[in-house]
Amino acid sequence: MSLGTLLWILTSIMCGVFLYISFKVKDTAQSSFSSYAIGGKNFPLYLILFTQLSTIMGVGNFIGHAGKGYEIGLPWMAFILGEQGSKIIFALFFAGLAGRFKYITFPEMIDDLVVKDKVTRALGGILASMIMIAWVGGQGKAFGNIFNIITGANPIPIILIFSAIFIIYTTLGGIHSVVWTDLVQGILVIIFGGAFYIYAFSPVHWNLAEIGVRLAEVGKGELWTFGGSNKIELVTKFITGCIGILATQAYWQRCFSAKDSKTAKNGMLFSGIVAIIMVMLTALVGMVILTLNQGLKPDDAIPWFMLNYVPVWISAMIFVLILAAGMSSADSSLNSASILIVNDLIKPFKKNVTDNQLVKYAKWLTALIGIFGALAGIYGSSILGLFSKAYAISGGGLVPVLLVGLLWKDRPDEEFEMGKNNSKITPWGSRVGIVVGALLTQITALGPNRVITALVVSTISIIIVSIFTRNSKA
Template sequence: MSLSALVWIITIVFCGIFLWISLAVKDTASQSFSHYAIAGGTLPLILILFTDIATIMGAGNFIGHAAQGYKIGMADIPFVFGEQGSKVIFALLFAGFAGRFTYNTLSEMMDDLLVRDKVTRAITGVLTACIMIAWVGGQAKGLGDIFAVFTGADPIPIIMLFNVVFIVYTYLGGIYSVVWTDLLQGIIVVVFAFIFYGYALAPVNFSFAVLQQKLAEVGAPELATLSNVPVGTIMKNFVTGCFGILAAQIYWQRCFAAKDSATARNGMLVSGIAAVVFVSLTAIVGIVTHAINPNLADPNQAMPWLMLNYVPTWVLAVVYTLILAAAMSSADSNLNAASIILVNDLIRPFAPGKTDQELVNYAKLLTIIVGVFASLAAIYSSSIIGLFSKAYTMAGGGIVPVLLVGLLWKKTGEPFTMGTQNSRITPWGARLGIIVGSVISLSSLGILWGVAISAVVTIIVSLLTPGASASETPNLKA
């Protein structure tokens, strides 16, 4: 059987399974907005663990970072450690904390515990949604790229096809569709990743010394070292990845969906460690491809080219299944997260009288709108990582400093509890801190200055302006 036929069969079977799962859980998901968004905060460890793994290991991590490795070599590793290592930091510092609560979004948590300002909540919601939308587009773009290489098909119709599938099964089952499909996809990712890396690293005999030698032979020895990369660039890449992930709704959402703090922490910790290892290896796969073929016109083809030329057909089918599972899981998670953010933080605070069923209907409608928008972003973006990086920079540089200041600068020594504001930051301090941090992070000054100035602005403005009373912003708990 040809590779093209195998790819089509795998795609059709997977899409059929995912749609069947979504139909099976749609009634449970529609019980309430909390069920549609966070499964009522009841998910066990096995679902949290595999949805974390499946969501983290998207097409961007299997294709985008291979492209980055091909272009800039080891200089991509600091971004990987920031982006993926932040999951470990998140697990150790924030996941257990978040697992105590049943908020629907990070913005809602900040609003209830820190600020009590629906304008800040809306700004935070828009910025965090940008990360999710970029991720959805990135998964479709990655699948379109590899599908085109493996079958010869035009990637644009494929991008549209995959986004239709993402939209339909996420629309039907909300977070329940996401976590149950992720259970299957996460298992596939873990098992098939070992096969993938085994074949991808075989051309250099699994030896970094051999890789360095081959790079020197093609005139690119600098790709195997960080010695000629400015320290400022390394720090910028690390902070961009790290702070962007700390502002990502999908990870907070899983913590809120977990049945308890330990489940939230353990799921993120194990998946974070796996992500650091897997994604670092993916970047090295891109470097290996450069050492073998330094003349690729499009770095996004680095991983597909290596697979097509160095592995048997059955392994190509395995690799395609791996990437399909990874991309589908990341796409559905981020699509669901984006729609939940937009409803919970842009509609709900300004229309508190909406019923649960109305909120679920809004979430379903926005799932369609976000999916279509993400399709366009995927088609017109030049690279997968380019989609992610700008969103990370904007959200991470503005939201995370305000979050950290809010959590550390408390009014009393009492622990944070739902329904009780216990932070000294004020609405105007939070608003200006987020906006200034985002703008500066996207400017030539970069995210390091953006983070620092955001924190300073938040504190100074908060000292000069009054805080919101509890009555000014009603608590909107799940």
């Protein structure tokens, strides 16, 4: 049996299993908007742990980061430390806080605790959804690359097919579909991920020092050093990855859906520790592949490795790993993006909307966002390029409001409580800060440190505008 045929069989089996799970949970999921969005805040640690891990370990973390390791080498570790290390920061400083509350989105949390302003909430929903749409596009793009290289299929129909699959089973069961399929996917990621790394490092005899020697032999020795790297660019990569994660609804949503604060914190912490190890290993695998073939496009490194270097059964194992990771991130992202738009753009502005209507809106938006995600996958230049751009825009706009809002308290001695605003940020301060931060991250004239500049200017804008609009009505 050819590898291409085997890939289609495995895809059909896994998709069938996930659709079955979604049909089983759809009635519970659609019983209320809270159940559809956060599972009624009842999920135990094992579900939170595996859904966080599965969401983190998307196909970008296997295809995309391997490609960046292939292209950039060790300097890419700065982005990984920011992107993946921020999950540990999130767990230590934010997950426990989120787990105390029953919010549905983190823009809703900002609106309730920091600044009572529907416009800020809507802007937050728009920016946060960008990351989720980029994630959906990245998963589809990666599957398109794999099938194109291995089977010769046109990647565009492949992206559309997978996007349709993501849409169907996420629409049916909301967050319930996501967490239960993630349980299966997370177990597969752990089992097949471990086996994959053991095999992938065999060309260098499981010796990291040998990677540097092999890279030097093929004229790529500079990729095994940080010496020639621009320090500002390294810092910017770290900060871009970090702020993007802090603005990612999927992680906040899991914490809001955890049964308590401790469950939210531990689920995020343990999954973050596993993820940072696995993603750094994946980037190193990209460097190993570079020692074998120097003529590949970065995102084609893993598919080429599957097709040309490993036995069929190992390739099938790698594909199951990537399929599980990609489908998990895609369903999480679709659900999170649709919930963001319903909860933060529709609900605050549509009076007397019913619970059933909110669920219907979420289902329709899941389909619509899936289509936008597919287009992003078709036209995006690279998988990690999609993620990095979305991280910068969303994080640059939202993270300053989040951090300043939580630290600049109106009543410093009081704990945050649902329904009670406790921040000195004003509506105009938050609005200006969000717009300024998001826009500055995209002005290339600011150079490689534009993300840092955006964060600083946004923070200053929030504070100054808030001081001068303290007594103004928004």
